[in-house]
Amino acid sequence: MTQQPSAQALVPFVSVENMMRLVHQIGLERILIDLTDAIEEDFLRWDCFDKTPRVASHSDIGVIELMPTSDGLRYGFKYVNGHPKNTREGLQTVTAFGMLAEVATGYPLLLSEMTLLTALRTAATSAMATRHLAPGDATVMAMIGNGAQSEFQALALKAVNGIREVRLYDIDPEATRKCAANLAGSGLKVVPCSSPQEAIEGAQVITTCTADKQYATILTDNMVGAGVHINAIGGDCPGKTELHRDILHRAEIFVEYTPQTRIEGEIQQVAPDHPVTELCQVIAGKAQGRRDARQITLFDGVGFAIEDFSALRKIHDYVQDGKFCQNLDMIADPDNPRDLFGMLMRSK
Numbered sequence: 001m002t003q004q005p006s007a008q009a010l011v012p013f014v015s016v017e018n019m020m021r022l023v024h025q026i027g028l029e030r031i032l033i034d035l036t037d038a039i040e041e042d043f044l045r046w047d048c049f050d051k052t053p054r055v056a057s058h059s060d061i062g063v064i065e066l067m068p069t070s071d072g073l074r075y076g077f078k079y080v081n082g083h084p085k086n087t088r089e090g091l092q093t094v095t096a097f098g099m100l101a102e103v104a105t106g107y108p109l110l111l112s113e114m115t116l117l118t119a120l121r122t123a124a125t126s127a128m129a130t131r132h133l134a135p136g137d138a139t140v141m142a143m144i145g146n147g148a149q150s151e152f153q154a155l156a157l158k159a160v161n162g163i164r165e166v167r168l169y170d171i172d173p174e175a176t177r178k179c180a181a182n183l184a185g186s187g188l189k190v191v192p193c194s195s196p197q198e199a200i201e202g203a204q205v206i207t208t209c210t211a212d213k214q215y216a217t218i219l220t221d222n223m224v225g226a227g228v229h230i231n232a233i234g235g236d237c238p239g240k241t242e243l244h245r246d247i248l249h250r251a252e253i254f255v256e257y258t259p260q261t262r263i264e265g266e267i268q269q270v271a272p273d274h275p276v277t278e279l280c281q282v283i284a285g286k287a288q289g290r291r292d293a294r295q296i297t298l299f300d301g302v303g304f305a306i307e308d309f310s311a312l313r314k315i316h317d318y319v320q321d322g323k324f325c326q327n328l329d330m331i332a333d334p335d336n337p338r339d340l341f342g343m344l345m346r347s348k
């Protein structure tokens, strides 16, 4: 006889549909602000976390990664892929899901879609870096790469950093048209551009978020003027970068977790001891961020597990009233914890 699952068997699950409802209920810009603050709170308690470069399984055409961390009370991981050729086949470059669990018992607390959540947390992380590194009066950004992440990036910088104008460029004009249409009515002035040079004109912040499985050169040295802040988000795998290496020699470089960024970030193009500063140090006031108005600051963002942990714990808070999740019968829960076999046989 089949029994109803017990309370311990059930794990709250946030589906794509519920994630979309949740975002609309709270408001997209509000969530981006909340996630920026949640990530910053966790970067402030950096030492509480287990940290390891993510576990990556590479193929010629992409990567599949697991991103685990724990703060001692809760454990989280994300499964995420990166396949730049996917969009040509009608599939996304990046998809993800993840889980939060209780360290005390090892039992899951939450299972969630994370394709949307990754776009939100990646944008929130750029906003956090921009908050600490960009010139204080920045109002114009260039967004190079107008794919799935791009609107989220622009809106996070609007909501958190006061950006008013976004200048768009993509090698595929169709992507720029899509991004411009999606951002119409957002309150941002949107300027589609036909070259990266045109896009960065007058921009104090440049975000590169392109997808190509190679050493690409989205920005060359002569394109980057004094005083700008760059969020380089798209180079996030061995052999996959976006900036000419000369830019790295002119910029002050800020990273999430140095051992992972050395493998995956723009800094794979420079010496293994090239100086970098971890953002957590800047946020904690232990290292300097922007020094002066002429300095070029570079956030070499690759995406780190703590950002996903922050996003999952925030979603866990949001769904406490049960409105935006459903319960999955996920953990086998025998009456006698040592009689798993008996539970199986009694279900015949």
Ligand SMILES: NC(=O)c1ccc[n+]([C@@H]2O[C@H](COP(=O)([O-])OP(=O)(O)OC[C@H]3O[C@@H](n4cnc5c(N)ncnc54)[C@H](O)[C@@H]3O)[C@@H](O)[C@H]2O)c1
Residues within 6 Å of the ligand: 082, 084, 087, 093, 094, 118, 122, 144, 145, 146, 147, 148, 149, 150, 169, 170, 171, 172, 175, 209, 210, 211, 212, 216, 217, 218, 233, 234, 235, 236, 301, 302, 303, 304
């Ligand atoms: N750092 C992070 O935390 C993080 C998180 C998510 C995604 N990413 C990375 O960000 C990148 C973008 O992700 P997405 O989901 O938006 O991908 P996407 O495929 O939806 O969009 C990428 C866009 O880049 C454009 N592009 C490619 N080469 C270009 C070039 N030379 N100049 C201008 N545009 C170019 C493509 O035409 C496409 O529109 C990927 O490389 C992904 O791995 C990083």
